[in-house]
Amino acid sequence: MQNINSSKNVNRRGRFYLLMGLFVTLGGLFAVIIGVLLFLLPVLGTDLSTPVGICLNIFGFPLTFVGLGLMFRGSTLQKDNPxxxxxxxxxxxxxxxDARYTYVRNLSRRTLGYIDGVLVGPPGVLVLRTVDHKGEWHNERAEWRVRDKKGRLRPASDNPTRECARDVYAxxxxxxxxGLDQVPVxxxxxxxxxxxxxxxxxxIIPIAEKHTLFQILSRNYLSDERIKSPKVRATVDALVN
Structure with a gap:
């Protein structure tokens, strides 16, 4: 089994955010500068320069911050998922x-979103939502409850089941x-x-700890080989290229 980091897609997505943020920031700054100049040099006339300058500043300042946010997002994308x-x-x-299996972690694509890890092999595709929660966690269908310090079960602030389901559908x-709609996920x-x-x-979605993962997967995912090698390869290529 290969355990690979989808760093190429992460880097590509980071560059997209940086470039998009740069253009948006420059557009916002340009609007602000023109707005300020209209205040100082009312070339459109006093009655028109002032409202136009105000509108440009109202538009330009938020746009600049949005652009800076995109650039920050692009520079802070997670390079790996420990x-x-x-x-x-x-x-x-x-x-x-077993070379038939490929595990792609830290998968990030604009058309897909972010997924912790995806295992591809003859049984199909397996989406893994990995969490580091501690304590006592109770799962009933799609809902989670966690035991607090007073020993009471309360609704969890995080719902990894729904997050995993969202990733599966995506x-x-x-x-x-x-063209890979026949690949089971x-x-x-x-x-x-x-x-x-x-x-x-x-x-609704199987839950496991590291030491019980094989036992859990043997019940469904690993119980049968559902796709042939060419489709396995095509699926991996679609994820990493």
């Missing part, structure tokens, strides 16, 4: 050197646009921390 890498290395314990749509939520206690009842 949790996803750790889960990938853990899967080597049962997938070993990936199915992404693959369908590339599964999902699993993986808790990486050793200091977590999981309880599940009727989970």
């Amino acid at each position: 949790l996803a890498y750790e889960v990938g290395e853990s899967m080597r314990s049962f997938l070993g050197s 990936l199915r749509k992404f693959l369908a646009k590339r 599964y999902g699993v939520v993986v808790f990486v921390s050793d200091r977590v206690k999981l309880r599940g009842q009727g989970s």
Whole structure:
């Protein structure tokens, strides 16, 4: 099994945000400068220069900040996902050197969004949502509750099941646009921390800890080989190229 970082797509997306942010920032600054000049040099006449200058400044200042935000976003995109890498290395314990499997972590594309990790192999595609939550977590269908310091179960502020489901649907749509709509897409939520206690009842998406991942995947994802090698390769290429 290959455990690869989709850094090329991350870098490409980062450059897109930086360039887009630069153009937006320059556009905003240009509007602000013209607006200020209209105040100082009312070339359109006093009655017209002032309202036009005000409008340009009202438009230009927010646009400048939006551009700066895009540039900041582009420069701070996550270069790797340590949790996803750790889960990938853990899967080597049962997938070993089987070259038919490719694990792509830190997947980030404009048409797909961000996904922690995707395993591609003969059984199909598996979306992994990796979290580092600690404590006691209870999953009932699509909802999560966590035990607080007073011993009471309260609704969790984070819902990895819904996040994983969103990623699964997004990936199915992404693959369908590339003629790979027959590739089955599964999902699993993986808790990486050793200091977590999981309880599940009727989970819509399987949940697992690192040491139970093989057991959980053997029940569904790994239970059958569903796609041939050419389609496996085409799926990997669609994700990383």
